[in-house]
Amino acid sequence: MTLTEMLMPVAPELTLLIGVCAVFLLGVSKRPAVRSAIAPLTLVILLGSLVATAMCSDLDASGLVGLAFDELTGYVRWITLAMGVLLLLVNWRVPTDGEQGEYFGLMLCSIAGVLLTASANDLVVLFFAIELVSVPTYVMVALSRTDQRASEAALKYFFLGALSAAVMVYGFSFLYGLAGTTTMMASGGDSLQATFAEVGAINAFAVVGLLLAMAGLSFKVAVVPFHAYAPDVYEGAASPLTGLLGFLPKLAGFVALIRLLTVCHWALPDSLMWMMWIMAVATMIFGNVLALLQTNVKRILAYSSISHSGYMMIGLLVGPVLGEGPMHDGVAAVLFYIVIYGLMNLGAFAVLSGLNVRGEAAETLDDLAGLSRRAPMMAIAMAVCAFSLMGFPPTAGFLGKVYIFSSAFSLSDAHPFHGPLVTLAVIGVINSAIGAVYYLRIAGYCFLREPGDGLKRVGGVMPGLGLAVCSLAMIVLFIRPTDLVNRAKSATASVGSSVVTRVAVAGAETPPSDTRPQ
Amino acid sequence: MAAEGLRCSGMNLMLMQVDFGAWKAIGFVVALACATAAGALILAHLVRPAKKGPVKDSIYESGMPVFGDARRRFNVRFYIVAMLFLLFDVEVVFLWPWAVVFYRAATTGETVATPDGGSVGAGFMLGAMGIFFVLLLVGFAYEWRKDAFQWD
Numbered sequence: 001m002t003l004t005e006m007l008m009p010v011a012p013e014l015t016l017l018i019g020v021c022a023v024f025l026l027g028v029s030k031r032p033a034v035r036s037a038i039a040p041l042t043l044v045i046l047l048g049s050l051v052a053t054a055m056c057s058d059l060d061a062s063g064l065v066g067l068a069f070d071e072l073t074g075y076v077r078w079i080t081l082a083m084g085v086l087l088l089l090v091n092w093r094v095p096t097d098g099e100q101g102e103y104f105g106l107m108l109c110s111i112a113g114v115l116l117t118a119s120a121n122d123l124v125v126l127f128f129a130i131e132l133v134s135v136p137t138y139v140m141v142a143l144s145r146t147d148q149r150a151s152e153a154a155l156k157y158f159f160l161g162a163l164s165a166a167v168m169v170y171g172f173s174f175l176y177g178l179a180g181t182t183t184m185m186a187s188g189g190d191s192l193q194a195t196f197a198e199v200g201a202i203n204a205f206a207v208v209g210l211l212l213a214m215a216g217l218s219f220k221v222a223v224v225p226f227h228a229y230a231p232d233v234y235e236g237a238a239s240p241l242t243g244l245l246g247f248l249p250k251l252a253g254f255v256a257l258i259r260l261l262t263v264c265h266w267a268l269p270d271s272l273m274w275m276m277w278i279m280a281v282a283t284m285i286f287g288n289v290l291a292l293l294q295t296n297v298k299r300i301l302a303y304s305s306i307s308h309s310g311y312m313m314i315g316l317l318v319g320p321v322l323g324e325g326p327m328h329d330g331v332a333a334v335l336f337y338i339v340i341y342g343l344m345n346l347g348a349f350a351v352l353s354g355l356n357v358r359g360e361a362a363e364t365l366d367d368l369a370g371l372s373r374r375a376p377m378m379a380i381a382m383a384v385c386a387f388s389l390m391g392f393p394p395t396a397g398f399l400g401k402v403y404i405f406s407s408a409f410s411l412s413d414a415h416p417f418h419g420p421l422v423t424l425a426v427i428g429v430i431n432s433a434i435g436a437v438y439y440l441r442i443a444g445y446c447f448l449r450e451p452g453d454g455l456k457r458v459g460g461v462m463p464g465l466g467l468a469v470c471s472l473a474m475i476v477l478f479i480r481p482t483d484l485v486n487r488a489k490s491a492t493a494s495v496g497s498s499v500v501t502r503v504a505v506a507g508a509e510t511p512p513s514d515t516r517p518q
Numbered sequence: 519m520a521a522e523g524l525r526c527s528g529m530n531l532m533l534m535q536v537d538f539g540a541w542k543a544i545g546f547v548v549a550l551a552c553a554t555a556a557g558a559l560i561l562a563h564l565v566r567p568a569k570k571g572p573v574k575d576s577i578y579e580s581g582m583p584v585f586g587d588a589r590r591r592f593n594v595r596f597y598i599v600a601m602l603f604l605l606f607d608v609e610v611v612f613l614w615p616w617a618v619v620f621y622r623a624a625t626t627g628e629t630v631a632t633p634d635g636g637s638v639g640a641g642f643m644l645g646a647m648g649i650f651f652v653l654l655l656v657g658f659a660y661e662w663r664k665d666a667f668q669w670d
Contacts, residue, residue, distance in 0.1 A: 003645045028663035
């Protein structure tokens with residue numbers, strides 16, 4: 001096997017890596033024309049990576065240690081790179097002159113990290129990939145604004161992020177101690193998955209390892225009680241970057257959680273199931289209730305981001321339910337929802353970044369007052385995103401919530417978690433209603449208030465284009481969600497197949513409508 | 519009584535199964551180190567004159583006079599130097615074992631087995647290290663251009 005053959009399956013990641021090198025080197029150029037060409041170059045790199053994703057259909061990972069490719073990898077590659085283009089458009093003008101190289105280079109690093117997280121098949125690679133997502137974001141927060149608050153946010157984010165990474169890797173060490181290998185899945189030979197099939201997830205080492213690893217990952221997805229950093233960091237970072245912070249680390253965290261749960265055959269011990277259940281409830285309630293108390297739109301959206309993680313936890317608890325429609329599969333619902341969430345969240349932050357109030361970036365509800373008179377298109381885009389975040393038709397946020405909540409009903413009556421999950425869905429619906437209050441408040445300020453003075457439309461063509469795509473996608477995905485849903489559905493096929501393996505290993509008889517082991 | 523006897527025999531069995539051969543040398547070195555340290559302290563205590571004073575109690579008796587606490591602000595440039603050192607140090611740490619294997623592969627044509635059952639030769643190794651080295655060079659060029667090597 002030659003080096004070229006070996007590296008073919010990671011062509012999208014390699015494209016990004018070469019791009020990072022080029023962007024960093026051009027960023028230190030002394031000629032302004034070169035520096036201003038960096039953002040377009042980053043766009044070309046992202047599109048090149050998309051082309052590479054489309055071309056490398058042959059996903060033979062036999063030559064690559066610690067990597068494996070399946071349908072989930074492909075799905076995450078597509079959505080990350082497509083969202084990456086939108087993130088780039090919205091962030092087009094964020095870095096100050098002379099820092100474009102660092103800013104866009106780090107953005108590409110973070111995107112490459114998400115792609116690697118989706119193909120990691122080894123605990124060490126998984127840890128490295130997740131840190132590749134996180135570490136650049138710490139620096140980007142500091143670079144995004146020449147402001148003391150940005151430095152403060154970056155420092156808080158860094159320290160808490162480093163702590164969460166330590167907790168996560170401590171959990172991984174327990175899993176290694178249990179299995180004697182860091183390989184997550186293998187068709188033959190030693191792997192964590194095979195070990196879990198043997199000893200089950202009730203082993204003390206397994207429980208402690210999973211608990212710590214999940215705690216570390218919960219920080220990345222901002223789940224209560226690991227949510228405290230989110231409002232401060234979101235407030236301190238520039239608005240366009242906040243759209244990125246709400247998507248890339250969250251996606252990486254959820255993909256890693258899906259991988260970890262696949263490794264333990266979606267058969268968590270009851271104690272951990274209840275822990276996740278309580279975390280989901282607390283996340284939904286804390287996020288929504290605290291968002292009600294805020295007047296800063298960025299803080300409202302930060303708490304809303306926390307509550308949306310709570311909704312997605314429901315899908316994780318349900319797990320993959322194969323062979324049924326998209327309304328039943330919890331993991332497919334999560335994979336669908338996170339795309340929708342990333343789009344509507346980015347759209348809301350793009351509106352904020354496109355507005356200036358007396359020379360300062362718009363942040364509070366009062367800043368948005370009367371937006372419909374000053375910039376009607378921006379107000380409409382904000383309303384679409386707010387309604388989508390609320391989960392109101394005709395926006396894609398509605399479909400996302402429908403898939404998540406309906407998946408909670410797909411476990412059979414005999415399943416011990418049938419009742420608790422139905423309760424969880426009910427709590428989720430009640431929380432959506434609470435959330436409607438503050439999303440409607442945002443929309444209301446835009447349309448019903450008298451405009452204050454000094455509200456001005458800023459930005460440029462590219463951020464405007466990004467915003468337009470985000471808000472249009474909310475409508476388009478409501479009318480035609482089939483393609484995305486089907487891709488999400490087929491992406492879970494590979495994660496769900498391990499459930500079948502577990503059933504075969506245990507020799508237990510499980511009805512086909514509920515492939516989860518009891 | 520019976521239970522205790524059982525546990526004792528279990529312990530004996532465990533001790534018998536462990537092969538101490540490889541650990542003898544390490545144990546000897548550890549014991550020697552402890553004995554040297556303790557011996558030097560005891561001997562010094564016995565033969566030295568007992569004179570106390572502020573100079574005697576200072577941290578570096580014959581060295582630089584100590585000023586201030588170590589927990590004070592340092593110039594940020596020291597951190598950059600430390601980071602650069604770490605970078606190049608790690609680079610060498612990677613290069614060294616690679617060079618050992620590569621030398622053998624290049625001179626004798628020996629190949630190294632990979633986890634997938636194949637094997638790789640010297641050309642593969644050179645390519646892999648080339649990628650690693652180019653990445654480092656990019657970082658080096660970036661640092662240079664950012665004036666990280668300038669003290670002032």
